[in-house]
Amino acid sequence: MTHKDAILNAAGTNTRLAHLGNDPASYHGFVNPPIARGSTVLFPDARTLVAEDQAYTYGTHGTPTTDALCDMVNSLEGSAGTILLPSGLAAVTVPFLAYLSAGDHALIVDSVYFPTRRFCNTMLKRLGVEVEYYDPAIGADIETLIRPNTRLIHLEAPGSNTFEMQDVSLMTSIAHAHDCVVTMDNTWATPLYFKPLDHGVDVSIHAATKYPAGHSDVLMGFVSSNEKHWQKLHDANRDLGLCVTSDDAYQVLRGMRTMGVRLEHHRKSALDIAQWLEGRDDVAQVLHPALESFASHDLWKRDFKGSSGVFSFVLKAPEGRFREKSHAFLDALSIFGLGFSWGGYESLAVPVSLRDRTVAKGPTDGPLIRLQIGLEDVADIKRDLEAGFAAAALA
Known part of the structure; x- marks a missing residue:
């Protein structure tokens, strides 16, 4: 470990984000790593060409630019290795393909991201994997669902659209007692507010499209694994041939330099607006884990260092x-755009359907609307929401 590494390991979040994933001395002093574009790598001689210890052999296997991003993510996650994938959905599906085989049984939280459910109900079932959904509030009772052929338990906390928390440490301890690999979608919190591997999760998943990229202009996913499960993840991704471009890796690396500052702004604004919505007569319920009124608030308070900019409310x-x-x-x-995704600088709103749920049905006392609170001024966001409530009252 270098002197700088030792300093960064003890530094604050924003200091680490500003300096991880780059070594200016290796690139003639330039602050940012260069973009290494390319597919073919040339070797100086035949002996080197056939050697198996080369850092770079072909574009799909990594470049100095993608490695810089992976190094940063590994430092933030505390992981043995990270793969970069072309979307957040791919970041979920590749681990499933890595760890599941025909005849296996997988337990998937019922509040899961819908495209993940679609993949489970189509591709995994076609490949002979049995999928079963469980209530996010199941806690210790997850053990009653584990079978001799259960190989994977997938968590998502908070849950998509309804934001249920899960007792991650408890569930991972039970899963490991039955030799199940535990994967978790941690996109909402990022490793700044929750580090899954520190709570026993084996594989941490992020849609880097969201807060790491931060500007609604890049599609990417991160998957970070502990030492035990790293090789299998690495090999599966190598065999599938999935990769990202150095240009996109550079964009996400640049976005992550300011992720801490942006995320704090998202957090403060979203919580302010959630508390404001909670006091309105035209709102039936606000689903935000940082609100004391939220059903699983205590789990969020115990395990998470912060909240992000996405939550829902019932009109x-x-x-x-x-x-x-x-x-x-x-x-x-x-001010709010009507569009999917979140984590960018702009506020977004979408209607939410929970028709896909099988166990955790969610609220039924009004239409559910999900908000992504962007970087705009809170007063302007509230005025925009006021216009929405006024229109809804007349409809």
């Missing part, structure tokens, strides 16, 4: 009028 509406009220609210917004 009060008479039965049979959910769609009209929701659409009127959304169509009246100006």
Whole structure:
């Protein structure tokens, strides 16, 4: 370990984000690593060409630029290795393909990201994997669902759209007693607010499209593994041939330099707005883990260092009028864009459907609307939401 490494290991989050993943002395003093574009790598002689200890052999196996990003992520996660993938969904599906085989049984949290459920219900089942969904609040009772052929338990905390927390340490300890690999989608918190591997998770998953990239212009996923499960993940990704471009890796590396500052702004603004919504008569419920009223708030408070900018609320509406009220609210917004994804600089709003749920049904007392609170001024965001509530009242 170099002197600088020792200093960074003890430094604060923003200091680490500013300096991890680069060694200016290796690149003529330039602050940022260069973008190494290319597929073919040339070797000086035949002996080197056939050697198996070369740092770089072909573009799909990594470049100095992608390695710089992986090094940063490994430092933040405390992981043995990280792979970079072309989307957040690929960051979920590649570990499933790495660790599951025909005849295996997988337990997937019912509040999972919908495209993950779609992959499980189509591709995994076609490949002979049995998928079973469980309630995010199951806790110790997860053991009752584990079978002799259960190989993987997938967590997502908070859950997509309804933000249920999970007792990660408890569930991983039970899973490991039965020799199950534990994967977790940690996109909402990032490793700045929650480090899955420190809580027993084997494989940490992120849609880097969100907060790491931060500007709604890059698609990418991170998968970081502990030592025990790293080789199998690495080999599966090598065999699948998935990779990212150095240009995109550079963009995400640049985004991560400011992720700590951005995430804190998202956190403060979103919590302010969530508390404001909670006091409104036209809101039936606010689903934000950092609110004391939230059902699994105590788990969030115990395990997480912060909250991010995404949460949902239930709009009060008479039965049979959910769609009209929701659409009127959304169509009246100006600062909020109507679009999927989140984690960028701009505020977004989408209506949420929970029809895919099998166990954890979620709220039913009004239309569910998910908000991504961007970097705009809170006063302006509130005025925009006021316009939405006014329109919904007239619908």
